[in-house]
Amino acid sequence: MADRRRMQGVWRTAAAGLCLLLVPPLAGCGGRTAADPARAEVQQVLDRRSAALLGHDETAYGTTGTRTGYDRLRALPLASWTYRVTALHHRGTGVTADAELRYRISGYDRAPVSVRRTLALGRTADDGWYVTADRPAPKAEQQLWDQGTVAAVEGAHSLVLGAGRSAADLRAYARLADRAVPAVSRAWGTDWTRRVVVLVPRSLEGMAGLLGSPAAGYRGIAAVTTGEAGGSGKAPADRVVVNPDAYGMLGGLGKQVVLTHETTHVATRAHTTAATPLWLSEGYADWIGYLGTGRTPAEAAPELARAVRDGHVPSGLPSDRDFGFSGDPTHLAQAYEGGWLACTMIADHWGEARLDTFYRAVGAHRERPGAVEGAMKKVLGTTPEAFTAQWREYVRTRLG
Template sequence: MGVGESGDRLRSFADLADRAVPAVSDAWGTGWARKVVVVVPASLEGMAELLGSSVDSYRGIAAVTTGETGGRAPADRIVVNPEAYGMLGEVGRQVVLTHETTHVATRAHTNAATPLWLSEGYADWVGYRGTDRTPDQAAPELQSAVDEGHVPAALPADSDFGFGGDATRLAQAYEGGWLACRMIAGRWGEEKLDAFYKAVGAHGKRAGAVEGALGSVLGVTLEEFTEDWRTYVKEQLAS
């Protein structure tokens, strides 16, 4: 649905969503509604008004999913920032819609126990899955840091994902979360990645959730996983 948008433009969003839904189901499974509502306001100001936030909160953010953070009701609406979204190429537009659709699919298993590096990293992993984007293409900010000898010491914290903060820090947080999920899928398998995500959410509270799921699903400690991830980041992004 959209206000002040042409029929052709709205159909292009429908086409993107029609491709995103089966792509998400192929990765996550079919145990979700398998439908999304894409809301396309006429401007960034219209987006901010819909979401009850300031314009600066979403400047540069291509799209968000309602209920994505902290809400009890399942997320079901993707709200597009027409300005930022319009700057993306064809692959980028599809990745964003698939990313946001992933949030819709995983919402029932996403709660206070789920760190943002996992929820955002998994959504990016599904978004890039099936594309030919390489780590250096999908994680340019983190690659720059690695090239300068700055490998993250720990997995991204929730505070690193603040939209109103430093843009480089935000980009590196998303990229680091994506690489963590990509590493799990590559080393333990995609089914284990899904099982890990669900096990974290099943814990219900943050304390011990990741540690417990790492042990029960992947058979590693948080310290071992973090060190493996740091090595993986260096290997994947080495120039």
């Protein structure tokens, strides 16, 4: 139940400069070595491979190499799929190509997902090239099809993609996501796509592979959402990535709360920036997640309630470090619960509309310093010191 923010990449271009005197005279401005003809040939093979995949032409795809990718990808609703060879390495009679893969899921991605891939190619009998393997580049994240054949279930407001999952399993996720989207819109508003993409790998290890991080960091975490912080509106759709091991241990209500929480991150993406503290983004997602569930504060915040009963009321709001996955799970739970109670207090004391306005006001700042302070003064008419004191008392009275 977390939001992994990915800042939008910045493209850097290198301008072609004048021929410098430091360059050996014989090289001159036009003295670059001849381009490797194999690179252009490999690019042409990958172009044909992409066209065959998009055109659902399995025979044409097979003429470019292994059919494994086609079989694994045939259910994925693709709007685009292109490779750009960035480097070529000769290995005996074959080559290894470094490539940028850009693809869009139809109806969801407003811009392509860009991932680094490594492809192995061998020679054909007529001296052409064919693909023998297509895998993530070193240190790059896996894609769902790297883990097996992708199955897809489309709901009214959702697209659920799974590897190693049954259609019935994925339909259950779609039902929960379809309930989450209108629930979030009722609380947050409709100024978002009102659609969500859910990825369901086979296991915790599969989740970690999709996120490019060690599995140990996500043990006990039911799901995370990836996306562009302060979304521009021209970016790939956020992905809700499920940890089926932890998610499967939840009851029906818990599963719904998790998907509603993650869907809230999708909805609030454009207003969640570097200025937004995690106690606010995670607390707000939990606040919407628990709306209408009838859960009492002690039921929704059991770890913090236990601490309060033991006489340990937090001295301040949770810091961003408190939300680290690799720390004490009890401490992590208390951080989420503390953020939820902060947002619940705002809704109770100032009203739900002010909570919404406060969230947007914080995210409107370009950087963290002054963001919360300014929004508290402008929207809530209070100071961080007074707010924290009020929150500590709220925690004590609601959980004591």
